[in-house]
Amino acid sequence: MIRSLKIQRxxxxxxxxxxxxxxxxxxxxxxxxxxxxQVSDHLEPFLNRPISxxxxxxxxxxxxxxxxxxxxxxxxxxxxxxxxxxxxxxxxGIKAKRRTSLLLAGGIGVAPLYFLAQQFYKNRINFTFLxxxxxxxxxxxxxxxxxxxxxxIFITETTSVKTTSGNKKGTVVSSAKELNLRDYExxxxxxxxxxxxxxxxxxxxxxxxxxxxxxxxxxxxxxxxCAIMYNGEYKRICEDGPVFELKGIDFEE
Amino acid sequence: MKxxxxxxxxxxxxxxxxxxxxxxxxxxxxxxxxxxxFTKGITFESRKGNPPPRIFETPCGLINWVGLENPxxxxxCIKILPKLKQLKPRIFVNIAGSTIEExxxxxxxxxxxxxxxxxxxxxxxxxxxxxxxGQNTKIAARLVSLVRKKTSLPLIVKLTPNFCDPLVIAxxxxxxxxxxxxxxxxxxxxxxxxxxxxPLITGGLSGPAIKPFALYCVNRVRDIGVPIIGIGGICSxxxxxxxxxxxxxxxxxxxVILREPYAPLRIIKELKQLMG
Numbered sequence: 092m093i094r095s096l097k098i099q100r101x102x103x104x105x106x107x108x109x110x111x112x113x114x115x116x117x118x119x120x121x122x123x124x125x126x127x128x129q130v131s132d133h134l135e136p137f138l139n140r141p142i143s144x145x146x147x148x149x150x151x152x153x154x155x156x157x158x159x160x161x162x163x164x165x166x167x168x169x170x171x172x173x174x175x176x177x178x179x180x181x182x183x184g185i186k187a188k189r190r191t192s193l194l195l196a197g198g199i200g201v202a203p204l205y206f207l208a209q210q211f212y213k214n215r216i217n218f219t220f221l222x223x224x225x226x227x228x229x230x231x232x233x234x235x236x237x238x239x240x241x242x243x244i245f246i247t248e249t250t251s252v253k254t255t256s257g258n259k260k261g262t263v264v265s266s267a268k269e270l271n272l273r274d275y276e277x278x279x280x281x282x283x284x285x286x287x288x289x290x291x292x293x294x295x296x297x298x299x300x301x302x303x304x305x306x307x308x309x310x311x312x313x314x315x316x317c318a319i320m321y322n323g324e325y326k327r328i329c330e331d332g333p334v335f336e337l338k339g340i341d342f343e344e
Numbered sequence: 345m346k347x348x349x350x351x352x353x354x355x356x357x358x359x360x361x362x363x364x365x366x367x368x369x370x371x372x373x374x375x376x377x378x379x380x381x382f383t384k385g386i387t388f389e390s391r392k393g394n395p396p397p398r399i400f401e402t403p404c405g406l407i408n409w410v411g412l413e414n415p416x417x418x419x420x421c422i423k424i425l426p427k428l429k430q431l432k433p434r435i436f437v438n439i440a441g442s443t444i445e446e447x448x449x450x451x452x453x454x455x456x457x458x459x460x461x462x463x464x465x466x467x468x469x470x471x472x473x474x475x476x477x478g479q480n481t482k483i484a485a486r487l488v489s490l491v492r493k494k495t496s497l498p499l500i501v502k503l504t505p506n507f508c509d510p511l512v513i514a515x516x517x518x519x520x521x522x523x524x525x526x527x528x529x530x531x532x533x534x535x536x537x538x539x540x541x542x543p544l545i546t547g548g549l550s551g552p553a554i555k556p557f558a559l560y561c562v563n564r565v566r567d568i569g570v571p572i573i574g575i576g577g578i579c580s581x582x583x584x585x586x587x588x589x590x591x592x593x594x595x596x597x598x599x600v601i602l603r604e605p606y607a608p609l610r611i612i613k614e615l616k617q618l619m620g
Contacts, residue, residue: 093606129603134552134579138401139603162401178605308399308406309602313366315413316399316602325392325413344395 093178099151101171104231107158108199109167112151113177120147121184122207123302123334126154127310128166129176136162139178141307141329143203155231157199181310185300185334187211190276192218193297194240195290197263197282198229203302204281205232212239219275223263223282225249264289272296280337288342299337303328320344347379349571349593350498350523352459354379354434358584358612361575361596362438362462362502363410367424372431374608380434382526382596383420385464386454387439388446390416394469397545400535405551405577406599407533411469412440417453425457434459436500440467440474444487451494460497463488463522466504466529468548475529479508485516492521500524500573505561506532514565525565526573526596528558551599552577559590566591579607581614588619 100112127139140162146153158167169175187210196204201222211218220240224230226249237243246266263286272295280290281302290299305328308316312330319328320341326332347354360368360375362382368375375381393413400407415423420437428435435458441447451461465478465487477483488501501517503510505528514525530548537544558576565572574592578584579600587595600607 093604135404136401137404137406137551137599137603138399306397306399306401308408309364309605311370311605313370314364314399314408314602315366315393315410316408318393318396318398318410318413320395 095174098171105228110155115152116150123184124180124182126177126179130162130165145202155202182333193275193278194220195280196222197286200281217241301337303333357594359596361598364598364601376432382436385412385438385440400545405553407547409547417450436460436462438462438464440464462500464502475504478504481516485520488517488520498523502526504529511565524571528561528576563590584615585618
């Protein structure tokens with residue numbers, strides 16, 4: 092479904108991360124699903140930018156965008172009142188399973204996991220939200236996460252963050268190692284590829300569902316541009332995912 | 345403008361180029377609006393495609409290195425073609441062998457169940473066959489003449505302008521029995537990762553960045569004597585119109601669909617307004 096939507100509100104979290112709010116009634120949005128945003132009415136940048144759903148509540152759609160290149164840079168210049176062309180929701184996404192869960196968010200990977208966390212909260216499913224960033228300024232949605240998570244752990248690589256479980260400095264992976272994983276039945280992870288690879292190496296005793304990202308061509312399953320080797324065959328990140336069980340992913344291929 | 349080509353009537357002269365729209369089974373409204381669909385390239389055996397990254401955005405376009413991922417001709421005939429035939433547009437199957445024998449076997453396997461074939465001798469992303477056949481006049485002509493013996497359906501050859509003169513190859517293909525020429529396929533292209541100091545992707549460039557060159561190529565072969573399907577970065581009715589002025593009898597839409605799935609509908613409408 093393709094729509095031209097007006098930006099209702101825009102909010103900056105820090106110098107490079109902002110949220111756009113749209114009014115969009117009647118979609119059936121699932122965590123992991125995303126929208127393809129047309130960056131320009133002209134032909135440059137040419138491809139759309141895939142942005143995960145960070146929240147969908149009362150017909151309000153929130154997309155959180157981090158400036159990482161020229162496309163997201165252009166998007167950052169859009170203001171409330173401007174219109175953007177959105178294609179979606181795309182991808183299969185996942186349904187929040189009724190299992191005590193551990194959410195592992197690295198960097199901007201927090202956005203889709205925040206959407207998942209809200210589903211857990213609504214459905215009264217217990218979960219711990221572990222969230223790591225490079226610096227304290229990079230950390231967004233901290234209070235929103237604390238409000239809904241049964242337990243939240245925040246960690247940065249550069250400075251210690253005061254948390255419910257004491258002062259921490261490190262990464263999502265180093266913190267995950269310290270947790271008692273028997274407390275959880277399932278984990279969900281979203282973050283840089285390096286983080287997912289390290290997590291995979293940890294061989295945690297619980298299944299981990301990884302929210303994958305990539306440069307997409309179309310985003311709706313036709314161009315076969317976003318291949319990921321999963322259980323021995325190429326899957327499309329956009330249409331078959333973007334959530335895959337981590338142990339089935341071959342990051343080398 | 346009458347929409348008759350290769351002895352067939354078409355709903356219009358805007359087609360879906362091979363590769364970007366899969367088999368047209370999703371977004372059926374779009375598939376049904378165009379004159380013809382050129383399927384994703386079909387090989388004899390199934391192909392899993394190339395490892396990622398397969399897509400890289402470039403100024404006004406993109407490089408792709410998908411590598412002809414497809415289910416193979418048997419699966420195509422059994423699982424896909426029956427569904428595709430329920431849709432309205434003319435069906436041209438893009439065939440990509442790694443040997444001349446494979447092209448022949450694919451055509452034989454498909455038989456008469458489609459409206460025509462597009463012989464792909466221009467894919468830059470596979471090791472065997474593909475662009476190597478399209479750069480060699482003798483091989484291209486031999487391939488066309490052998491396939492010609494196996495089918496009476498319209499036979500279009502999709503040409504490359506990579507390191508060869510499409511006019512020379514086109515002439516040889518028409519003499520060998522081709523009913524039409526599609527051009528251009530993607531251009532050789534690369535991007536480098538400056539941090540790792542190595543290539544990031546090597547593949548085929550498409551999108552509006554290649555349109556001026558595509559127009560030049562179409563114009564160069566315009567007097568070839570068979571219909572030309574102009575391809576290369578068409579994003580608007582005006583772009584399409586330019587290809588008609590360059591000598592194309594029809595156009596095929598590719599990369600723009602990635603950013604705008606409904607682009608074919610818009611282009612058909614814009615073209616109608618321009619051409620009256």
